[in-house]
Amino acid sequence: MHINFKIVYKIILPEIFEISGFFLFIFSYNKIKEELTVEKIRYFDHAATTYVKDEVLKAMIPYFGLNYGNPSSIYTIGRHNKREIDYAREQVSRVIGAKSPKEIYFTGCGSESDNLAIKGVAKANKHKGNHIITTKIEHHAVLETCESLEKEGFKITYLNVDKYGKINLAELENAITDKTILISIMAANNEIGTIEPIEEIGKIAKKHGIYFHTDAVQGIGNIKINVQKCNIDMLSLSAHKFYGPKGVGALYVRQGVEFEKQQNGGHQEKDKRAGTENVAGIVGLRKGNRTCI
Numbered sequence: 643m644h645i646n647f648k649i650v651y652k653i654i655l656p657e658i659f660e661i662s663g664f665f666l667f668i669f670s671y672n673k674i675k676e677e678l679t680v681e682k683i684r685y686f687d688h689a690a691t692t693y694v695k696d697e698v699l700k701a702m703i704p705y706f707g708l709n710y711g712n713p714s715s716i717y718t719i720g721r722h723n724k725r726e727i728d729y730a731r732e733q734v735s736r737v738i739g740a741k742s743p744k745e746i747y748f749t750g751c752g753s754e755s756d757n758l759a760i761k762g763v764a765k766a767n768k769h770k771g772n773h774i775i776t777t778k779i780e781h782h783a784v785l786e787t788c789e790s791l792e793k794e795g796f797k798i799t800y801l802n803v804d805k806y807g808k809i810n811l812a813e814l815e816n817a818i819t820d821k822t823i824l825i826s827i828m829a830a831n832n833e834i835g836t837i838e839p840i841e842e843i844g845k846i847a848k849k850h851g852i853y854f855h856t857d858a859v860q861g862i863g864n865i866k867i868n869v870q871k872c873n874i875d876m877l878s879l880s881a882h883k884f885y886g887p888k889g890v891g892a893l894y895v896r897q898g899v900e901f902e903k904q905q906n907g908g909h910q911e912k913d914k915r916a917g918t919e920n921v922a923g924i925v926g927l928r929k930g931n932r933t934c935i
Contacts, residue, residue: 688883689832689860694926695885701929702887705922713919714910723921730928734892737931738858738877739868747893747911748924752859752880753783755893756826758915759855759876760787762901763824764796767853771821777801777809779836780828784857788826797821807836815846824853829861829877837865844873853899859883859891862931875899881923886930890923 685693694702705726711719713727731743740746749755764774776788778800788798799817801809809827825847830837840856847854855876858867863884869877877894881887895901895914907916 689835691882691888692863692885694887695930698885698887698926698929702922702926705925709921711921713921714908723919726921726928727919727924730924730931733928733931734879734894738862738879738894739870740894740896741870742897744912745894745897747895747914748919748927749891749893749915750889750917750920751891752857752878752883753781753891755859755878755880755891756781756783756855756857757787758893758904759878759895759901760784760824760826761791761904762914763853763855763876763899764791766900766902767823768796771819771823773797773799773819773821774824774826775799775801775814775817775822776826777803777828779803779807779831779833780826781832781857781859784826784828801827803836807831807834809838809843811839811842811846814843815850818846818850818852822850822852824855826855826857829856829858829867830865832860837861840867840874841872847875848873869894869896876901881927881930884930887923887926890920890927892927 705723709719709723711717711723713720713724727748728743730748731746734746735743747758749758760774772795774788774791774796776784776798792798801813801817803809814825825843827838827840827843829840844854853875854873855878856874857878859878859880860883861867862879867874867877874894875896876899878891880891901914903914903916905916908918910916910919
């Protein structure tokens with residue numbers, strides 16, 4: 643029998659080592675988990691982050707090795723990963739009640755989603771107005787984004803909240819001018835847990851023809867949010883808040899909303915977010931997101 647050593651060295655052995663590495667990784671992970679369990683660590687800060695569930699990790703692992711294709715490529719291993727990303731879009735769209743998976747854009751984190759939403763809408767609609775309304779208790783990803791836009795000539799209204807962290811809806815409506823193009827108010831506060839009346843905010847925004855963005859990073863996985871019912875035009879979320887990995891997020895954008903990309907390069911994410919997709923992370927987001935159903 644003739645043995646083709648080129649095949650052995652170039653294909654078979656690497657596959658064996660890769661599979662061995664996979665089991666070594668699982669062994670190491672389980673060993674660390676056992677040690678943490680023995681030490682009886684008690685973690686009470688799921689508002690900061692959550693651990694990656696076992697089923698999420700197991701779903702992700704193949705995309706670090708065997709399923710390494712670039713989703714933008716035209717051959718089989720790339721097309722396979724492209725389908726996995728499409729499945730993840732469908733999953734996220736179902737959880738938040740979006741009309742179409744095409745309204746979901748994957749990002750690197752919740753902060754990037756906030757930046758893309760706020761800066762994207764502001765710059766695409768500056769011909770309509772330069773006024774944005776937010777609150778004083780938003781995450782820094784929203785506050786600092788608004789502060790950077792102020793330096794570019796945009797006007798920002800920072801609403802006060804009551805002692806429970808809630809906005810006054812009358813004050814919100816009174817703050818609206820003919821130059822207002824965006825309202826950005828979080829769904830749930832990451833420090834005191836206040837849940838804002840986003841359904842009522844959505845009604846006000848729709849009444850005045852203004853885009854409504856909500857930072858739902860702290861909300862998704864803890865409260866049910868339906869973007870149709872709440873008249874939400876843009877919604878930010880992050881995988882590590884619902885048992886997924888860090889370093890991957892998503893942005894919902896209602897079809898028809900005008901927004902500019904903030905990152906140049908490739909044409910990924912419908913030409914709104916350049917960069918090769920983090921397939922393993924997106925698979926982890928999808929798997930973790932299933933816990934929200």
